[in-house]
Amino acid sequence: MRPKTLVRMTAIAALSTATFQSAPALADAGSLLDPQTRALQMLQYEEDRTKTILELQPFRTTQTARGADDTSFELVTLNPGINSWFLLTVSSEGFWSTTRKFHLELADPEHSTLTLVAGAEPELVIAGEATEFRCTPWSGSSPELDDAQYRGLPFAPICDERIFLRNRVKGNSTNREAVADFLRDNVVFGESLVNMIKGSFYEDAFMNSGPVIEGADAGETVKALGKAQLDNAPVFRTSFNFDLDGAEGGRVEAGSWYAISDIPGVYASAMQPGMISRDILNRPGETNGLDGVERGADVYLIAYDLEQFELGYELGTDHPRVDWSPRPSGAGRNYRIPGPDGIDDSDPLVRSGMLSPAKTERVVGTFASGFKRSHGAWRLTDKAYTNYGHHYGFISEGVIFSKLQPDxxxxxxxxxxxxxxxTWTEADNKLLPRIRYARQNGVAVIEPDPATGIGVPGSQIRSWMGGNWSGDADAKLRTLRGGACMKTAGGRQFLMYGYFSTATPSGMARTFQAYGCDYAMLLDMNSQEHTYAAVYTHENGDVVPHHLVRGMAAIDSKRRDGTPIPRFVGFPDNRDFIYLLRK
Structure with a gap:
């Protein structure tokens, strides 16, 4: 593929985990605790009170040790079933007593384990099936933990690069993002001001309508995904920032899928909602009608063949927060606790806002994953006054930052x-010990019909408040939006990301219906920063980003020589994201 943007991998990002060998299978998280401890920690998790983020981890296990000099050590495995994140506490006694906490991440959690071994000089032990490595990163005249902490890297390798110390850094944000945060945090009625700004500047600001090209050759289509159900499938010019096999000059046949050049297993498609089959558009009682602007607005999609990829989720350095959204009130808010889950920050855990260096070599794609906490709860309807406003939940590396809410x-x-x-249910809570990643955003755009199993528009598509669809202060729903869906085709499972240059929830639902999605959800909206998506090639040791639309390239950072550094992969960001890794 011809590079459109370029990033050089740093030495740390090129870290290899090939030296690790397979470790014994891990036991279920709950089974590692004795019944009394398990019951106590579940009570801490469920209690409606101010608590620490550790008390939100009901499956955690703790090891302790004390050295000959009375220095005490504690290693908390935050979710043993996932085996990725750990909290190390080192406490010294005496006149200069100190307590320091370090958030550690195993570089290869699938093939190694981390334990704390007691003795006159306690040690960390990283064990694989046939290997064992011991280290004491807190000891010596220049402790490795000190060096790693003061280097300021988001991920600083220690213990022969088998562990990363996650360091707190400031995430990138655009001027618009910084202004919005300032208004919300420092100005009375800041949320209303931000809504006013959105109403004035965002509606249709990123709307695109590609010109139809009569009589052009659509090129070779991808057969596995089929075609969207359209009445009209002309060839038109797109703004994809990557090359497509069989599509010359960015010209594609609407609703058809094309392989993205040099990225096996990833496909792209484009259309406009007005082209959708009338059999779908005219179904009564499912959605609101689409106006002329929305009918002619471009929709761009990327599809990932999940037989070839793993999916992960990383929190931004700042967002989503864990305190209260300003939306719930009355019975939807408990003013005696700092947030809906009893916490208002993630300390001492560190949110990196970027991909772990151990995963960089396999990254294939990323996209922005959802709303900030300020918009991630209900203002009205029953959901606003139950479960503390139904704040959207999220889990990363098995660590619960915000509880998953039903419905x-x-x-x-x-x-x-x-x-x-x-759609999460109370019964799904039995899956919590096994969840590595989870992100909630509103309610379903598409959900399976109970009778047929076929994807149909969600029950709240036509309700602005019921769906918490957001928009501007005048409830105008048409704006730039991003969403995702799951589809099964030819016995294969696909994850699709959709970029809607200007759309309502109804337009999103009809589009995902036309593409045969089984389930779909809204992610974020209003700017290309919030709907950012990129795919990557790996060329001569470099990670090369190719954006879903050209305007997203401006969001990446740049070096002094002008070459870009990709968001989420090359530098920390203040927003959370979903990523795809090649298996």
Whole structure:
């Protein structure tokens, strides 16, 4: 593929985990605790009170040790079933007593384990099936933990690069993002001001309508995904920022799929909602009608063949937060606790806002994954006054940052790599020990029909408040939006990301219906920063980003020589994201 943008991998990003060998299978998280401890930690998790983020981890296990000099050590495995994140506490006694906490991440959690071994000089032990490595990163005249902490890298390798110390850094944000944060945090009625700005500047600001090209050759289509159900499938020019096999000059046949050049297993498609089959558009009672602007607005999609990829989720350095959204009030808010889950920050855990260096070599795609906490709860309807406003939940590396709420659209990954998208239920809480990643955003755009199993528009598509669809202060729903869906085709599971240059929830639903999606959800909206998506090639040791639309390239950072550094991969960002890794 001809590079359109370029990033050089740093030495740390090129870290290899090939030296690790397979470790014994991990036991279920709950089974590692004695019944009394398990009951106590579940009570801490469920209690409606101010608490620490550690008390939100009901499956955690703790090891302790004390050295000959009375220095005490504690290693908390935050979710043993996932085996990725750990909290190390080192406390010294005496006149200069100190307590320091370090958030550690195993570089290869699938093939190694981390334990704390007691003795006169306690040690960390990283063990694989046939290997064992011991280290004491807190000891010596220049402790390795000190060096790693003061280097300021988001991920600083220690213990022969088998562990990363996650360091707190400031995430990138655009001027618009920084202004919005300032208004919300420092100005009375800041949320209303931000809504006013959105109403004035965002509606249709990114709307695109590609010109139809009469009589052009659509090129070779991708057969496995089929075609969207359209009445009209002309060839038109797109703004994709990557090359497509069989599509010259960015010209594609509407609704057809094309392989993205040099990225096996990833496909792209484009259309306009006005082209959708009347059999779908005219179904009564499912959605609101689409106006002329929305009918002619471009929609761009990327599809990932999940037989070839793993999915992950990483929190931004700042967003989503864990305190209260300003939306719930009355019975939807408990003013005695700092947030809906009893916490208002993630300390001492560190949110990196970027991909772990151990995963950089396999990254294939990323996209922005959802709303900030300020918009991630209900203002009205029953959901605003129950479960503390139904704040959207999220889990990363098996660590619960915000509880998953019933009736919300959820994308999740289990410990065995299973990827699913569903409406969360109370019964699904039994899956919590096994969840590696989860992100909630509102309610379903598309959900299976109970009778047929075929994807149909969600029950709240036509309700602005019921769906918490957001928009501007005048409830105008048409704006730039991003969403995702799951589809099964030819016995294969696909994850699609959709970029809607200007759309309502109804337009999103009809589009995902036309593409045969089984389940779909809204992610974020209003700017290309919030709907950012990119795919990557790896060329001569470099990670090369190719954006879903050209305007997204401006969001990446740049070096002094002008070459871009890709968002989420090359530098920390303040927003959370979903990523795809090649298996």
């Amino acid at each position: 919300l659209a959820t994308i999740l990954v289990l410990d065995d790599g299973t990827i699913d998208m569903r």
